[in-house]
Amino acid sequence: MNIIVFIKQVPDTDKVKIDPETGTMIREGFEATINTFDLHALELAVRIKEKTESKVTTISMGPPNTEDILRQSIALGADEAILLTDRFFAGADTLATSVALARAIENIDFDLIIAGERATDGETGQVGPEVGVLLGIPVVSYVSKLVEIDKNSIVVERSVEDGIERWQVELPALIAVTRAVSEPRLPTLSGKKKAMKSSVKKLSASVLGLKPEEIGLRGSPTRVSKVFNVKVTRNVQMYEGENLQEGINRVVEILRGYVK
Amino acid sequence: MKYSKVIEEIIQKLIEIVGEENVKTEKDYLEKYSKDETSEVKPHLPEVVVFATKTEQVAKIIKLANEKLIPVTPRGAGTGLSGGAVPVYGGIVLSLEKMNQILEFNPEDLAVVVQPGVITGEIQKLAEEHGLYYAGDPASSESSSIGGNIAENAGGTRVIKYGPTSFHVLALEVVTPTGEIVRYGGKMLKNVMGYDMVRLMVGSEGTLGIVTKITLRLVPKPKYLSTLLVPFDSLENSINSVPKVLSTLGFLPSSIEFMDKESVKMASKFLNEEIPNMESPAHLIVEIEAQDKDSLAKSYMKLGDEMMKNGAVEVYIADNRHHREKIWKFRKAIAEGIIAFRPTHCMEDVSVPISKMPQIVLEAEKIARNNGIEVLSFGHVGDGNMHVTFLKPPEMSSDSWKERLENSLVELYKLTAKLGGSITGEHGVGVKRRRFLKIFMTEEEIEFMRKIKKALDPNMILNPGKIF
Numbered sequence: 001m002n003i004i005v006f007i008k009q010v011p012d013t014d015k016v017k018i019d020p021e022t023g024t025m026i027r028e029g030f031e032a033t034i035n036t037f038d039l040h041a042l043e044l045a046v047r048i049k050e051k052t053e054s055k056v057t058t059i060s061m062g063p064p065n066t067e068d069i070l071r072q073s074i075a076l077g078a079d080e081a082i083l084l085t086d087r088f089f090a091g092a093d094t095l096a097t098s099v100a101l102a103r104a105i106e107n108i109d110f111d112l113i114i115a116g117e118r119a120t121d122g123e124t125g126q127v128g129p130e131v132g133v134l135l136g137i138p139v140v141s142y143v144s145k146l147v148e149i150d151k152n153s154i155v156v157e158r159s160v161e162d163g164i165e166r167w168q169v170e171l172p173a174l175i176a177v178t179r180a181v182s183e184p185r186l187p188t189l190s191g192k193k194k195a196m197k198s199s200v201k202k203l204s205a206s207v208l209g210l211k212p213e214e215i216g217l218r219g220s221p222t223r224v225s226k227v228f229n230v231k232v233t234r235n236v237q238m239y240e241g242e243n244l245q246e247g248i249n250r251v252v253e254i255l256r257g258y259v260k
Numbered sequence: 261m262k263y264s265k266v267i268e269e270i271i272q273k274l275i276e277i278v279g280e281e282n283v284k285t286e287k288d289y290l291e292k293y294s295k296d297e298t299s300e301v302k303p304h305l306p307e308v309v310v311f312a313t314k315t316e317q318v319a320k321i322i323k324l325a326n327e328k329l330i331p332v333t334p335r336g337a338g339t340g341l342s343g344g345a346v347p348v349y350g351g352i353v354l355s356l357e358k359m360n361q362i363l364e365f366n367p368e369d370l371a372v373v374v375q376p377g378v379i380t381g382e383i384q385k386l387a388e389e390h391g392l393y394y395a396g397d398p399a400s401s402e403s404s405s406i407g408g409n410i411a412e413n414a415g416g417t418r419v420i421k422y423g424p425t426s427f428h429v430l431a432l433e434v435v436t437p438t439g440e441i442v443r444y445g446g447k448m449l450k451n452v453m454g455y456d457m458v459r460l461m462v463g464s465e466g467t468l469g470i471v472t473k474i475t476l477r478l479v480p481k482p483k484y485l486s487t488l489l490v491p492f493d494s495l496e497n498s499i500n501s502v503p504k505v506l507s508t509l510g511f512l513p514s515s516i517e518f519m520d521k522e523s524v525k526m527a528s529k530f531l532n533e534e535i536p537n538m539e540s541p542a543h544l545i546v547e548i549e550a551q552d553k554d555s556l557a558k559s560y561m562k563l564g565d566e567m568m569k570n571g572a573v574e575v576y577i578a579d580n581r582h583h584r585e586k587i588w589k590f591r592k593a594i595a596e597g598i599i600a601f602r603p604t605h606c607m608e609d610v611s612v613p614i615s616k617m618p619q620i621v622l623e624a625e626k627i628a629r630n631n632g633i634e635v636l637s638f639g640h641v642g643d644g645n646m647h648v649t650f651l652k653p654p655e656m657s658s659d660s661w662k663e664r665l666e667n668s669l670v671e672l673y674k675l676t677a678k679l680g681g682s683i684t685g686e687h688g689v690g691v692k693r694r695r696f697l698k699i700f701m702t703e704e705e706i707e708f709m710r711k712i713k714k715a716l717d718p719n720m721i722l723n724p725g726k727i728f
Contacts, residue, residue, distance in 0.1 A: 075577075183533070186583055186587075187579075192560070192564075192577055193561070
């Protein structure tokens with residue numbers, strides 16, 4: 001079985017800051033790292049590989065230094081890594097990114113694509129499903145558990161607000177996974193050595209036959225009109241001393257409401 | 261020593277000094293300030309809790325205490341692990357929590373000046389925002405205060421490379437046990453003007469003075485970090501690999517931590533998470549620092565290869581934040597797990613030469629077995645400090661536990677002393693270990709320290725009942 005995993009390079013921070021003037025993300029001062037959700041996606045792929053003799057290929061689109069995190073993916077168990085890198089890809093929104101990724105994947109023999117639920121920088125969660133649609137294959141998002149997989153189909157559980165859905169879909173398919181799907185392993189010394197020796201395959205827009213107007217900023221219909229921080233307003237109520245019992249009763253009341 | 265009671269007249273004088281809002285006699289306060297985080301130390305109620313906000317107030321309170329013969333127990337954030345902040349003779353607990361300002365940040369001098377109540381983690385954060393590093397890093401840095409770190413000469417996980425708290429203190433303002441305000445040291449590393457009073461104060465457990473202003477040394481912040489998790493085929497190999505590996509590396513890791521199998525299980529239970537090779541007899545955590553990615557990779561490859569030659573069964577390398585945090589979270593969960601699942605325990609802090617560490621861990625297992633109690637060990641292999649922790653079996657009666665624990669401690673301490681070690685590496689003697697000091701020191705050695713105490717604190721009002 002051939003499995004493809006999407007990898008994104010993101011700034012290494014939990015606190016994404018937006019420049020209020022330009023509406024773009026402030027990336028300066030942060031090291032680049034693998035998007036955490038993608039580590040979970042990769043882990044799932046490697047676990048399938050260990051059971052079914054599969055091949056895992058990671059793919060990313062980004063500047064040349066993205067090679068670094070793709071090597072990390074090899075250290076974690078991927079067999080091959082592909083990087084779409086070209087100045088024409090720059091400034092892409094989720095659609096332009098999906099167009100480029102879908103084109104690259106069309107040329108690869110694959111059975112399953114695994115994407116992380118979303119990236120910790122853009123937070124859209126769109127690229128995975130968009131690529132699936134462009135490739136015309138089934139898409140299951142918010143996958144929290146892999147139940148079964150064989151040559152022809154996959155059974156997964158999908159977390160939704162009120163519970164869990166179980167889906168069986170034919171392969172090839174794309175699944176976008178939540179963190180619950182697997183706990184990422186730590187890279188080993190031998191994995192790191194393998195990664196150091198391996199090479200990352202680089203593809204440009206022209207090699208993929210993509211025109212500048214289809215990709216990058218020119219191929220991106222999304223326009224950011226305004227970015228702002230949502231103000232969270234909480235109404236804190238303090239119960240102390242004599243009022244403590246009242247506070248406890250209130251907590252019990254709230255919890256009972258949840259159980260119902 | 262005969263002390264006086266805190267009568268109404270004294271409360272009024274304290275209110276005159278610090279204001280009514282900073283003098284507390286309510287039961288809730290007295291109870292909260294009767295203990296710290298030490299297990300196996302009985303709480304003791306103070307008669308009054310006083311919060312100082314200025315150095316001059318501290319001086320006035322100490323003068324008053326001398327005049328009236330009231331014991332004073334200084335206190336930081338109350339996270340101590342030897343009972344140092346427990347007011348064993350009652351009297352005044354003098355809290356420095358409200359003196360919590362960062363007074364000066366001087367990157368041009370590689371220094372920061374702070375009040376004692378500042379939480380250590382805040383100093384670390386400030387320094388790091390400016391590309392610098394406050395390298396003192398006790399495991400409690402998120403909750404302990406810098407004043408407390410100084411009183412106990414706190415250590416932590418980076419001591420092998422950066423040293424304990426004393427290595428980072430450049431200058432101190434101190435209120436003496438008789439109420440004078442004195443200042444020693446300056447914003448420079450070299451200074452041999454008279455006795456090294458700064459070093460005398462650091463680690464004096466609040467018995468020789470109350471620190472009211474602290475100048476700390478900052479160093480460049482390391483740019484890249486990598487954390488290695490290394491399971492071993494045997495406990496001896498895990499520790500014995502350390503000096504062997506260090507002598508071939510050509511650089512010093514910033515941390516080398518040890519966890520025995522039981523410690524790993526404890527952390528795993530607390531977090532409901534596993535790490536690889538849970539069944540290994542021992543795991544090491546090694547952290548290294550570098551200024552660029554290539555040298556970082558070279559360093560961990562070399563370190564990993566050397567570990568594999570010395571009994572490691574695998575080497576896991578975390579070089580992104582996600583993986584690094586996962587490993588450190590696991591290490592820090594050991595103590596949390598002990599508190600949560602085995603509240604009746606006794607965490608020890610012995611320190612021995614590195615080559616003797618396997619013996620300490622293995623003998624502690626024997627001692628516990630012979631006394632019918634349980635034990636786990638974790639600690640800082642890089643600096644010889646091992647937290648042997650005795651645990652009460654759930655079904656054991658409290659009297660039986662007390663007796664067995666006492667026997668186990670005496671055996672552990674005697675062995676530690678024989679191996680050339682110390683009863684405490686970073687937690688302090690405090691109340692908890694004072695009765696055992698004789699196992700490690702001669703009468704003359706203890707008396708020599710007592711002479712210093714008596715000379716500086718003739719009325720014995722400052723933190724009595726601690727150390728000796």
